Amino acid sequence: MTIISHSPQETIEIGRHIGRHLIKGLSAFMYGELGAGKTMLIKGVGSVFGIPERDITSATYTIIAEYEGAVPFYHIDLYRLDDIKSIEEAGVFECIGHGKASAVEWAEKLDGVISGAIRVDISYVDNDTRQITIQGIDEKDWDYNQTG
Numbered sequence: 001m002t003i004i005s006h007s008p009q010e011t012i013e014i015g016r017h018i019g020r021h022l023i024k025g026l027s028a029f030m031y032g033e034l035g036a037g038k039t040m041l042i043k044g045v046g047s048v049f050g051i052p053e054r055d056i057t058s059a060t061y062t063i064i065a066e067y068e069g070a071v072p073f074y075h076i077d078l079y080r081l082d083d084i085k086s087i088e089e090a091g092v093f094e095c096i097g098h099g100k101a102s103a104v105e106w107a108e109k110l111d112g113v114i115s116g117a118i119r120v121d122i123s124y125v126d127n128d129t130r131q132i133t134i135q136g137i138d139e140k141d142w143d144y145n146q147t148g
Helices: 008-019 038-048 084-089
Strands: 002-005 027-031 064-067 073-077 101-105 118-124 130-135
Touching (some): 008 038, 008 118, 008 130, 038 101, 038 118
Parallel strands (some): 027 101, 027 118
Antiparallel strands (some): 064 073, 118 130
């Protein structure tokens, strides 16, 4: 399914809807250019687990940000990791699955290694507008107008 976001706040709200589908052990893999809005989506995802939006920032320099919420939630940013060996050494695989929810930025670095995640592609339409394509959530299970 494809959704158009017209603002950062709408992108966060779309992230909330994605987060509701991340039952224990499920991951959302984020794809998109630098600055496209992956972290904004993850702010919404994390809020579902009780993590304040202000607490979720880019994990680029920390690689893995762990948050204690309703269930363990991991925000993983693979931007600075170059290969599977460095990803493994950073402990990424221990944060995906195993009863933990996770959102992974620059997930193309895991293509062909891990499957079964929700795939989220975000791309620029213009300065304020983003196109967000989501695979792994059936459109009939997505109630975008649902609140809470």
